[in-house]
Amino acid sequence: MDEVAIDAAGHGITVGIPCLDEAGTVGKVVADYRGRLPSARILVVDNGSSDGTGDRAREAGAEVVVEARRGKGWAVQRLFRECRTEWLLMVDGDDTYPAEGAAALVAAARGADVVVGDRRSDDPGAFKGAHTLANHFLAWLVRRLFGSECGDLFSGMRLFHRRFFQNVPLLATGFEVETELSLQAIDKRFAQRNVAVPYRPRPSGSVSKLRTFHDGWRVIRILLMIVKDLRPLMFFTGVAVLLAACSLVAGAGPIADYVQYRYVFRVPLAVLATGLALLSSLSLSCGLVLDTLVRQRREDFLIRMRRAG
Secondary structure, three states, X not given: OOOOOOOOOOOXXXXXXXXXOOOOOHHHHHHHHHHHOOOOEEEEEXXXXXXXXXXXXXXXXXXXXXOOOOOHHHHXXXXXXXXXXXXXXXXXXXXXXXXXXXXXXXXXXXXXXXXXXXXXXXXXXXXXXXXXXXXXXXXXXXXHHHOOOOOOOOOOOEEEEHHHHOOOOOOOOOOOHHHHHHHHHHHOOOOEEEEEEEOOOOOOOOOOOOOHHHHHHHHHHHHHHHHHHHOHHHHHHHHHHHHHHHHHHHHHHHHHHHHHHOOOOOHHHHHHHHHHHHHHHHXXXXXXXXXXXXXXXXXXXXXXXXXXX
16 A cells, blocks of 8 residues: 555544434534644534534534435445545544544554554443443454454444545445444455544433444344355355254154165155255355355455555
């Protein structure tokens, strides 16, 4: 990656703030980041707010664009399209990420494509227990599946170089977008760093949009989809093993019949076992073919990135 001008004043940086109904906090967030990065462009994506979030952001001096499609993933995709600078610093508009954390991300930017803010807080109320457990579990799962450290999967504070935000595909439309950003960086071989940043609870009166079980399921679903799309051999081998095990269970009775009587009495189970065995072989074959295609696609992507500089 070409080295670019980036400094503590925020030259060449857009601070992107996706917001939904954050009128009570967005003005302070804009002012804090303007004070910390006075030369940066401050861009707020109003994700269809109904409480005047966009007006409060404009009053604080930010540029505002409206993304009517509800969902943080849509707002992040709009940020990626609107950003024209070399770097994009994405931060939530709920005032949970103090502006001083930006300095740590900027300091770690040289030579990186993505810098993830790894949240740290001494306040026990800053993190919900269920979210913390889910974060640790998914980070462990990603390490096992992808063989790479992913940092804070749910962090809303990230610094992206244009090589990343102009080229990476995004499918997530909701809060699972942070997980997809991390996994895409791993799969596409982008240089990703994790840097500790301060984190604090939401201010009084500010309400989180996260729904623990609903959004947790969406994160797991996007993880499964990405494993299927990016690691098809692993995914379809797992399906093949499961089908083969079911085939053995279903076929145990017919096999016992044949060993004992030289005749199969439980014909339906024998048919089921045969069908499951065929599906297992088909799943493994699909995994092998798709893995070759994904490898070729990944090689083509890396070649395009190399040519683009």
